[in-house]
Amino acid sequence: MKVARFHAPGDIRVEDAPEPSPGPGEVKIRVRNCSTCGTDVKIYKHGHHHIRPPRVMGHEIAGEVAETGAGVTGWTAGDRVQVIAAIPCGRCEECLRGRLTVCPNQESMGYHYDGGFAEYTVVPAKVLAVDGLNRIPDGVGFAEASVAEPLACVLNGQELARVAGGDDVVVIGAGPIGCLHVRLARSRGARRVFLADLNPGRLAMSAERVRPDAAISGQQVDIVDEVLKLTGGRGADVVITAAASGAAQQQAVQMAARQGRISFFGGLPKDDPVIAMDANLVHYRELTIVGANGSSPRHNARALDLIATGAVPVADLITHRIPLAGVLDGLEIVAQGAAIKVTVEP
Template identity: 70%
Template sequence: MKAAVFHGPGDVRIEEVPEPTAAAGEVKLRVLACSMCGTDLKIFRSGHFRISPPRVMGHEIAGEIVEVGAGVTGWAPGDRVQVIAAIPDGTCEECARGHQTVCLNQESMGYQYEGGFAEFMVVPHSVLAVDGMNRIPDGVGADEASVTEPLACVLNGQELAGVGAGDVVAVFGAGPIGCLHVRLARSRGASRIIMIEVNRERLRLAADLVHPDDTVCAEDGDIIEQVRKLTDGRGADVVITATAAGAAQEQALQIAAPRARISFFGGLPKDKPTITLDSNLVHYRELTIVGANGSSPAHNARALHLIATGEVPVKDLISVRLPLDRVLEALDIVAKGEAIKVTIEP
């Protein structure tokens, strides 16, 4: 079968690899859709300490069951399913406390296990053991279901930041994650949403799809002053940095209203992980800063429900669909920011 195999930084190849079979406790899928995210681009460019090449990439997975291993119950060939990316062990102290997103022994599809940029793949027992495979409801396309995982991460971030009714929410970043944050904040009752971006064309592309109440572009002047003007000097109740930029995290504190919650959603580059934080802003405004690390199996189940009910539409965010043998082209599109969401459909 064909697969996109990571061999090292800058080296991803479309290769013929052996087609897997489902061992006891496993399920084999025909991959129907596997969406691409910024993490895939980071892996392609720089590798990842948790990935030992060669490894099939791809972790935003939707497929159809073609084989069920011995001992697996409740699933049958023909079932369409969505698969979690981050796999908690379900037994460590953090998992026991209900904190599966920071599991001490977390594994991931496309990292320790072969991913979804392939014609077929195996869902390991570790995924099934934590209820990490969800049945795709009728009426939901596999392409939409493949966006469940990033939406689940966004859901985790907004729950941690307490996004709710009446909030003014500012989102840094107009990529796919920023768009999902806008749509989810709207569904959670935010009264006003401001999308902030440094690239005017990318901001226009995103805003035309997800319709924030206001947009702020760095090309138009100081971001902080623009947001203050839009909010009559008060700032935003929730600020989400859906971008890997330290400057955005620093600016987030400047546009935060008193008692605001700030989500450092996007991780920073490993060679530039620090920022200058004005501690007095946190102190005097009584700000709360939270991180957000992936999603749990429960977040995935809830995110798929949000897609299925139409509370968070995602289909129109998928602006490019490419076959498996054009994965390198897809990575280039992501790198150039020429699409909101790119999905590989083997």
Template identity: 75%
Template sequence: MRVVRFHAPGDVRIEDAPEPSPGPGDVKIRVRACSTCGTDVKILNFGHHHIVPPRVMGHEIAGEVVETGADVSGWAPGDRVQVIAAIPCGQCAECRRGRMTVCPNQVSMGYHFDGGFAEYMIVPPNVLAVDGLNRIPHGLSFAEASVAEPLACVLNGQNLASVGEGDDVVVMGSGPIGCLHVRLARARGAARVFLVDLNRERLDLAANLVHPDAAICAGPGPDAAKPSSAPGSAYGSETDVVDAVLKLTEGRGADVVITAAAAGAAQEQAVQMAARQGRISFFGGLPKDKPVIALDSNLVHYRELTIVGANGSSPQHNKEALRLIAEGAVPVADLITHRLPLQDALDAFGIVARGEAIKVTVEP
């Protein structure tokens, strides 16, 4: 079979590998869709400290069962399934308290175990032990089901930030995660959702799909200053993002600000544009060489702001994400702008790196 395998930073190969056989506690699946994300590009370029090469990449996985181990029950060939990416241990103090997203013993598909950029893969017992193999609802495509994993992460972030009815929400970053944040905020009853990005083309691409109430381009360059073709209010590159949000909210600021971008400046601006008793989600992690920001703690103090992190998702978040997609509360089919075969996976990474797509799905 063919796989996409990481060997070293800058060295990812599409190559032949033996088709795997399940052990007693394993489930073997035929991968039907494995979506890409920015993390795959980071692994391609820099590797990851949890990856010991060679390793088959891919963690946004959907497929169908082809074989089960002797000790596995409840699954049969032909079952359509989605696989969690982050696998908690289920046994530690955090897991026992229901805090599976911060399990210190967490392992991951595509990192500690071979992932979904392959024709076939093994779902290890670790996944089954925490109920992390999920049935895909009837009528939902494999490609849509593969987007349940990033939506599960978004769901965790919005739960922690208490996004709800009547909120004005700012989403900073218009990549696939930002688009999912816009859609989920709407599903949760947000009054208005504003989308911010540095890149005018990427912002327009996203805004024409998810239709924010305003699209704010804060990026440098002459193209960013042009009027947006996206629906809603549009702001060019000369725009002060904080000022724009304050004007849109009649001076109050946003009830929730979500930084779905790996930028310290976005986190600093988020604090400045938050309304009194606003909630701020530091959803996107910062580069490891630039993890420190300037924080006006008086704004946090006097406005009674809440700042929360968000790290991955739990098995339960994945189940909820599948339900939201299947019920149409959070549509994702139109966010999959590119579908490529396995042999073009490296092209998929390039498309993601250049910001030319919303979601790119590899279909072995």
């Protein structure tokens, strides 16, 4: 079979590999779609400390069951499935407290285990042990189901930030994650949702699809000033930084309303993770700042439901479909910000 393997930074090869067989407790799936994200680009360019090459990349996986290993029940060949990316251990103190997203023993598809840039992949027993293999609802295509994983992360972020009915929400970053944040905020009852980005082309492309109440170009206006104008000087109830930008995090604090909630959704580069901010704004406005780290199996299952019911449409966010042989072209498209969502179809 064909796979796309990471060998070293800048070295991903589409090559032949033996077709895998499932071991006890495992499920082999025929990958139908594995979508890409900015993290894949980072791995391609810089590697990742959890990846020991060669490793098949890809963690936004949807396909159909091809074979089950010994002891597996409830799954049969042909079942349409979506796979979690982040795998909690289910046994540590954090997991037992229900905090699966911050499991210190977390492993991941495409990092610790071969992922979905392949014709076939094996879902580890650890995934099944935490209910991380989900049935794709009727009417949901494989490509849409592959977007459930990033939507699950967005859902975790908005739960932590308590996005609710009547909120004014600002999303900084108009990539695929930002688009999903806009749509999920609307489904949660937000009064208005504003989308901001420094890249005018990407902002226009995304705004055309998700239709925010205002699209704010950081190249043309000061984002903080514009949010304050749009909210009558009050600021936003929720600000989500869906970009790896320290400046965006600083702006988020400045534009938050009293008792506003701020989600530092996008992590910062490891060589530049420190920001300066006015802590008195946090103090006097009683602001809440929360992080957001991945998703749990529960979030993945809920994300599939949101897609299936139409509460969060995702099909139109998939702007590019490429074969496995074109995975490097796909990653370059993502790196250039020329797409919303790129999906690989092995």
